[in-house]
Amino acid sequence: MKRNPFLLVGVMLLVGTLLFAGGAKETEATSSSDIKIGMILGVGGLGDLSYNDLVYDGLERAQNELGIDFDYVEPQSIADFETFLQQMSSTKMYDVIISVGYDQVEPLKKVAPQFPNQKFAIIDENVDLPNVASFVSKEEEGSFLVGALAGLVKKTDSVKQNNTLGFISALDIPLLDRFYAGYEAGARYVNSDIKVVANYVGGNAPFSDITTAKEIALKQFSQGADIIYHAAGGSGLGLFQAAKEKDFYAIGVNSNQNVIDPDHIMASMLKRVDNAAFVIAQSLVNGDLKTGGLSVLGLASDGIGYTVAESNVPIDEDIIAVVEDIKDAIIAGELVVPNAHKDVEAFLASNSY
Incomplete structure (x- = not known):
């Protein structure tokens, strides 16, 4: 693995200089050691303790x-995506180039047709092109489980009774709306008295704005929210800071973020984009990576989950048992x-705990 060989290249491309180009990559790799993958991470990069780190892992x-x-x-910005896609594709070095995140959809739609013999993959979105393999997740399923967990804790916690x-x-986008829908539906499914307040980071750095996320968390806490779940990438670190300062509970996302502050992060929703990245590589090794299709990863395929491991927040075993039963029902x-959040009321009207 090599870190960032294209940052300088990307800059030079902007002034019309191509620093290097590789020879044509064979269509069929003869062994796994011949396989090389290029990956374009989401804005925010490594160190987010969340989405980008997982794909890298x-x-x-x-x-x-x-x-x-x-x-x-x-x-460093959305404007870089097309430049890097062009550069990686032009080298002909890679068996597949992986784009990470919803905001790479339009650049990929523009670049992929220019390189019909290059295989691409995108994690977290669906791009309907013959040379692109798409991987999406059922975020609503894992969010439902941590929502149910929070709703059940509200019923039993002696301190957090509101x-x-x-x-x-x-952001307020369909992808992240799935987290919101699942979370509220799960919480209200097990506890009909629950109210969920929601806010968006927005701005120029929605996935890495720790300050704004912390301000939102403190505002929600002042409104009575003492268990707060985030779907905000690196911005979520601001939630954890607020939880520690005000002594309330947080729920992490994507990776097991419980380890960041075990005394205040009660659980994490696991979005196994690391498994998606591994599956892409494994498919290349096996010679069966199929482009032009969509793979959906949920609880049943271990693409989504939740964990309370490495958290010190006391949660009754009976609560975990109920959440596990709900998980089994979803898988079945x-x-x-x-x-979608607009469908939560209809779901609750036709499903009772």
């Missing part, structure tokens, strides 16, 4: 277990979680 695992190699870049929960999202198809 998935390819690092593939490197260790399968013997593949990979390069990656850390864009019925308000908080939700912080980076007995409980279909809404994937």
